[in-house]
Amino acid sequence: MNLDFYALSIFLIGAGLAGIFLNRDFVKILVSISVLESGVNLLLISIGYVQGRLAPILFSQELKASAVGKVVDPVPQALVLTAIVIGLGLLAFGLSLAIWMAKNFETTDVSELKRLRG
């Protein structure tokens, strides 16, 4: 069992969510979203992970023949790769939003938005 991974991922998810709801600065919210996504990615990875097994890279013929019992589940790793790329895209877009926010409002404080536009 890899309970410590599950515990860590749940902690990261909780910390990310708390950060999103408690912070008012948009850049800090972006950081919290990244923490949340790391937590989810860790959860995905730990689902497929088995203690003491190899990475699912079949570099030799004999490993190919007996891979099923020796390597960890490769599907979650492929999923996490995709999820990381998507997370990067989201973060990049979020940061560009933060720049436009700073240009329009001269602040990145989310709670100020309504007041400044008013």
Place this chain on the structure above:
Amino acid sequence: MEKFLVLVFVLPLIAGFVSYIAGLKGNHLSKIFTAIVLLTNLVLSYKIFKYVMASADNRIIAVFSGWMPPLGINFYADSIAVIFLLFANLLAFASLFSAKLSYSNRFHGLILLLTAALNGLILSGDIFNIFVFFEILCLVSFALVAYYRKAESIEASVKYFVLGSIASAMLLIGIALIYAKTGTLNLAQIADMAPQWSGLFKAVVFGLLLVGFGVEAGIFPMNAWLFDAHPAAPYPVSALLSGIVIEVALYLFLRIKSLFFVDPLFSLVLLLLGLVTFAVSELVGFYQRDVKRLLAYSSAGQIGLMLMAFSLPTKIGMFAGLLLFINHLLAKGLLFISVGSMSDRSGDRDIDRFSESASFVDKVAVLAGGLSLLGVPPSIGFMGKVLLFIALVKAGFLAFALCLIPFVVLEALYVMRLVGRTLASSGDGRIECPGQVVVQWVFTFIIIVLPIIVSRMSIQTDKLNLNGFNKQDYLYGMASQLLKGDRL
């Protein structure tokens, strides 16, 4: 025909980037290119529509790179999916066609990517692919909402971004839990194992997916972004966001619900949520003065109705939901295009002043769209609402049906106010984009003609079945090898 299924997704995805590059020299080139691609897509989706409706088993499956499901990924279209596909591409083409030429290549590229994501979501038979397409959809809609880069649109986009990011994280957690339990990502194989899940696990996954899809679909406690994003976006984008994006999120959630969560308790929860969404949106919408915001509240209300109709596990509820969807897509698309372009020209979105430069076609379009939206008798909006009422009563939810009535009246009141203000305007505005006039006339024509077609169809409800999601298809392969029957 299987190739078309893939093409309808791949073509706009690639074209999105090409269109952006083509537009670096000027908006004309990228607009013409985008229009050609979207028209091709519309033709392709019409061919798929005709093929699936005419084929014996009403479905078509595309398998990628020779890996049979459940190992490989697949696209799947049944009669419900092709209806969504056809109308999604119709609205995408219409909203591009009605857009002003001043919108840049950024706009054209994003519209193409949005179409690709919508088509992928409608067709996908793999839950992780749904997540990926969903993320494309979210990112593209954030960017389209922020298109003007003004204070209002940035604020709307920031709200949408934060809520959307939380939602997609919840969706991914839900998918991770499902994978941990079943070891597969294929929708049908998961559906095979779903009855064995414990009640607690089902409830947790249902909650996570509800948050994940519910934010984008605009289900009540999670729809705060919608009322800022729809008004702030350019009007063709508002039409798309309101006409198809939220509906596709709803469709996905209900499709997954009908596969994994068949217990009546879940249906009851969704019925309640739908009623609350409808009631709250119509109540708040009644007091709006900003016309685009008013239409956004009405969209949220209609989503509530569709949620109620689709979560009833009967054919008549299904049919009512489809009619409500088609009606909302046509009417709200037309209203957003007309009202949005009018308020763009007069530079004011207040209900007293937005229609200062209304042209004749605007008045006709708003009249047709408004009447169809609120369900004046021969329209399909009327058929949808009446069928929903009948479906609710037949399923034993008379109280729900009665609760709907005051809010339907409320919606009628404020939509009529909007129509009245438009008709009363003495302006003689000129529409700068000729494509918009064409779209307005065509949509008005469809709204008038569609009730006749639907009533002549003599309600072939047996062809329209969301539960007709055959697990065997996914598991064992190609459409040609499939046997007819054993649909739920």
